[in-house]
Amino acid sequence: xxxxxxxxxxxxxxxxxxxxxxxxxxxxxxxxxxxxxxxxxxxxxxxxxxxxxxxxxxxxxxxxxxxxxxxxxxxxxxxxxxxxxxxxxxxxxxxxxxxxxxxxxxxxxxxxxxxxxxxxxxxxxxxxxxxxxxxxxxxxxxxxxxxxxxxxxxxxxxxxxxxxxxxxxxxxxxxxxxxxxxxxxxxxxxxxxxxxxxxxxxxxxxxxxxxxxxxxxxxxxxxxxxxxxxxxxxxxxxxxxx
Amino acid sequence: xxxxxxxxxxxxxxxxxxxxxxxxxxxxxxxxxxxxxxxxxxxxxxxxxxxxxxxxxxxxxxxxxxxxxxxxxxxxxxxxxxxxxxxxxxxxxxxxxxxxxxxxxxxxxxxxxxxxxxxxxxxxxxxxxxxxxxxxxxxxxxxxxxxxxxxxxxxxxxxxxxxxxxxxxxxxxxxxxxxxxxxxxxxxxxxxxxxxxxxxxxxxxxxxxxxxxxxxxxxxxxxxxxxxxxxxxxxxxxxxxxxxxxxxxxxxxxxxxxxxxxxxxxxxxxxxxxxxxxxxxxxxxxxxxxxxxxxxxxxxxxxxxxxxxxxxxxxxxxxxxxxxxxxxxxxxxxxxxxxxxxxxxxxxxxxxxxxxxxxxxxxxxxxxxxxxxxxxxxxxxxxxxxxxxxxxxxxxxxxxxxxxxxxxxxxxxxxxxxxxxxxxxxxxxxxxxxxxxxxxxxxxxxxxxxxxxxxxxxxxxxxxxxxxxxxxxxxxxxxxxxxxxxxxxxxxxxxxxxxxxxxxxxxxxxxxxxxxxxxxxxxxxxxx
Numbered sequence: 123x124x125x126x127x128x129x130x131x132x133x134x135x136x137x138x139x140x141x142x143x144x145x146x147x148x149x150x151x152x153x154x155x156x157x158x159x160x161x162x163x164x165x166x167x168x169x170x171x172x173x174x175x176x177x178x179x180x181x182x183x184x185x186x187x188x189x190x191x192x193x194x195x196x197x198x199x200x201x202x203x204x205x206x207x208x209x210x211x212x213x214x215x216x217x218x219x220x221x222x223x224x225x226x227x228x229x230x231x232x233x234x235x236x237x238x239x240x241x242x243x244x245x246x247x248x249x250x251x252x253x254x255x256x257x258x259x260x261x262x263x264x265x266x267x268x269x270x271x272x273x274x275x276x277x278x279x280x281x282x283x284x285x286x287x288x289x290x291x292x293x294x295x296x297x298x299x300x301x302x303x304x305x306x307x308x309x310x311x312x313x314x315x316x317x318x319x320x321x322x323x324x325x326x327x328x329x330x331x332x333x334x335x336x337x338x339x340x341x342x343x344x345x346x347x348x349x350x351x352x353x354x355x356x357x358x359x360x361x362x363x364x
Numbered sequence: 365x366x367x368x369x370x371x372x373x374x375x376x377x378x379x380x381x382x383x384x385x386x387x388x389x390x391x392x393x394x395x396x397x398x399x400x401x402x403x404x405x406x407x408x409x410x411x412x413x414x415x416x417x418x419x420x421x422x423x424x425x426x427x428x429x430x431x432x433x434x435x436x437x438x439x440x441x442x443x444x445x446x447x448x449x450x451x452x453x454x455x456x457x458x459x460x461x462x463x464x465x466x467x468x469x470x471x472x473x474x475x476x477x478x479x480x481x482x483x484x485x486x487x488x489x490x491x492x493x494x495x496x497x498x499x500x501x502x503x504x505x506x507x508x509x510x511x512x513x514x515x516x517x518x519x520x521x522x523x524x525x526x527x528x529x530x531x532x533x534x535x536x537x538x539x540x541x542x543x544x545x546x547x548x549x550x551x552x553x554x555x556x557x558x559x560x561x562x563x564x565x566x567x568x569x570x571x572x573x574x575x576x577x578x579x580x581x582x583x584x585x586x587x588x589x590x591x592x593x594x595x596x597x598x599x600x601x602x603x604x605x606x607x608x609x610x611x612x613x614x615x616x617x618x619x620x621x622x623x624x625x626x627x628x629x630x631x632x633x634x635x636x637x638x639x640x641x642x643x644x645x646x647x648x649x650x651x652x653x654x655x656x657x658x659x660x661x662x663x664x665x666x667x668x669x670x671x672x673x674x675x676x677x678x679x680x681x682x683x684x685x686x687x688x689x690x691x692x693x694x695x696x697x698x699x700x701x702x703x704x705x706x707x708x709x710x711x712x713x714x715x716x717x718x719x720x721x722x723x724x725x726x727x728x729x730x731x732x733x734x735x736x737x738x739x740x741x742x743x744x745x746x747x748x749x750x751x752x753x754x755x756x757x758x759x760x761x762x763x764x765x766x767x768x769x770x771x772x773x774x775x776x777x778x779x780x781x782x783x784x785x786x787x788x789x790x791x792x793x794x795x796x797x798x799x800x801x802x803x804x805x806x807x808x809x810x811x812x813x814x815x816x817x818x819x820x821x822x823x824x825x826x827x828x829x830x831x832x833x834x835x836x837x838x839x840x841x842x843x844x845x846x847x848x849x850x851x852x853x854x855x856x857x858x859x860x861x862x863x864x865x866x867x868x869x870x871x872x873x874x875x876x877x878x879x880x881x882x883x884x885x886x887x888x889x890x891x892x
Binding site: 145158159172173175176179180207208209210231232233234235236237238239242275278282304305308309310311312313317318320321322323324325326327328329330331332333334335336337338339340344347350351352353354355356357362363364 | 412413414415416417418420422427431432437439441442519521522525526557558559560568672674675676677678680682715717718719728729730731733734736737739740763803804
């Protein structure tokens with residue numbers, strides 16, 4: 123099941139299954155890695171219909187990506203690799219997930235809760251970077267960022283399943299860490315209009331609103347889906363759950 | 365807006381401009397009470413301050429630190445905690461069901477939870493009044509005490525159509541509503557435009573929150589809302605009465621003098637303030653001589669079950685709250701657990717849906733594929749009535765906030781009855797999706813809402829305040845929010861919190877609350 127390759131699809135040594143054959147290249151606007159189900163849907167063509175405050179907040183994610191100020195260079199390497207892997211961002215264009223997380227931590231914006239057995243979010247992210255490197259070294263790699271896709275995926279799986287221990291992981295509950303950091307990763311990724319293009323989300327609709335609410339309906343200005351495919355079966359058949 | 369000087373002894377200081385505090389202020393101001401509301405967060409201008417955006421809305425949640433523990437720690441913040449004028453109703457979905465008559469006597473009927481010191485009948489006229497004021501839209505309601513709603517039901521989206529068809533096929537009755545979202549213009553509030561961002565603050569002002577329902581009238585009758593004012597402690601005198609509230613405003617400590625104080629900070633901040641008000645006379649905090657403050661905090665089991673369909677449903681359209689069922693609300697001994705649950709449609713936006721997919725165990729390419737399929741899913745959520753437990757409680761943590769005040773710690777652990785309720789509710793929702801012909805089903809666990817922490821009751825040994833919301837032992841201190849409720853039912857709490865404050869105000873206006881009557885007999889602290 124391999125997709126036709128072109129200049130945008132250099133996947134390096136990534137051994138994982140390709141996107142489904144039918145997943146088309148984006149023809150209009152940008153989606154991460156340029157493949158989604160809505161090849162002609164660009165939510166950014168609708169910005170003139172958004173209220174000004176919303177427009178400013180959303181467009182800043184595209185036009186004004188915050189500089190890295192919280193993480194150091196080594197942390198950026200580890201955590202950048204981590205963010206790419208958990209969101210399967212294997213090539214450009216990428217949503218700069220870590221930049222948004224760095225900004226949140228630098229500005230001290232918190233979620234409003236902290237697990238009693240965990241450090242605060244800032245410390246959790248720094249320790250995650252150390253813990254990923256520690257585990258990579260125990261698997262004979264020089265660092266998490268240098269470890270290669272297979273090792274990275276293995277370590278992330280261990281983190282998700284709570285199978286890491288020793289060193290940093292004595293201070294950091296792996297499964298709670300997974301919950302805490304992934305909440306920020308998902309927030310950064312799925313708040314980006316390129317991700318909305320990928321999933322066919324109509325986006326902000328104030329003051330215009332939505333009028334066509336029924337099954338199978340879309341607003342005249344919304345994107346058409348190129349095909350439909352039940353992801354539960356697809357993910358299972360292609361063995362994408364790691 | 366009317367303003368008062370700190371030293372001017374007002375009739376009442378209310379801490380918190382949410383559902384409970386604002387309704388209380390509005391009612392009393394109409395009878396000439398001079399009132400200041402201290403609100404920790406900002407005074408919102410929906411047009412300027414809110415966005416149609418999930419990630420851009422964190423400022424409307426209480427995001428200062430809190431510690432969560434227990435065997436089932438409950439995430440706070442955007443899940444259940446508001447910040448700013450309007451409180452948590454700014455981000456609530458909009459469902460406004462009443463509690464059932466049975467909710468007021470679960471101990472007598474089912475041997476679980478607690479009986480309330482007031483009855484459904486006492487609250488009923490206030491339910492009716494608040495439903496007209498919000499106003500609530502929905503079909504005639506057949507459950508609990510059957511009743512109608514002032515606004516007609518909203519149209520339902522494709523996502524809810526699928527859920528409704530499945531429910532019918534599975535033998536589950538559902539109805540449209542009840543939601544506090546205008547169906548038609550209402551005064552200066554326009555019709556809902558079905559943009560789907562109810563949980564991010566309604567820029568349209570179609571969805572009710574105290575900011576648009578009760579506060580304008582309160583301001584017109586002389587209430588002052590002092591935003592950006594974090595209550596640090598309630599002060600008391602040698603006679604055992606409270607004298608006002610010390611608060612932090614713009615980095616400065618100030619004191620507002622008052623003849624009476626009502627706390628309306630919700631289930632985490634209300635107990636925290638009572639505990640942070642400890643003094644030589646009240647070494648365990650206010651109202652806490654019997655170690656009751658912060659106990660019996662409840663959340664509802666809010667498991668989500670999503671169904672996948674071949675057609676696009678685009679669940680982001682229409683308000684997330686659409687149709688619901690209370691068919692399973694009451695105890696049915698054949699189910700093997702006490703009390704019950706409600707079922708409601710939800711419609712997570714992309715980040716919310718990604719959290720659902722992640723909680724089902726998917727990341728990387730699998731997560732991306734599930735997300736690409738966003739438009740094909742419809743989501744049902746349960747509200748399982750989890751029972752009050754004394755060890756599910758708010759205490760003070762070792763950590764301090766930016767003001768130097770100890771932050772709250774909330775420990776939560778489910779009981780066996782809770783687990784059985786949640787499991788049963790998930791099974792019913794799966795049956796609905798199977799009956800609807802869903803190709804696949806994704807189930808995750810989560811919690812919603814907060815109730816309890818300073819509950820009303822019959823005696824100081826087992827509660828924090830009496831039937832008139834008055835803190836035991838301090839005759840001019842009241843708790844006027846969701847923390848006063850002894851049980852939570854399987855209903856979203858906003859309407860009941862408002863109705864409770866409406867009732868309290870009526871009693872205060874009629875002078876049925878004798879400010880000098882009962883005292884906690886334990887002016888000297890009992891050993892805890």
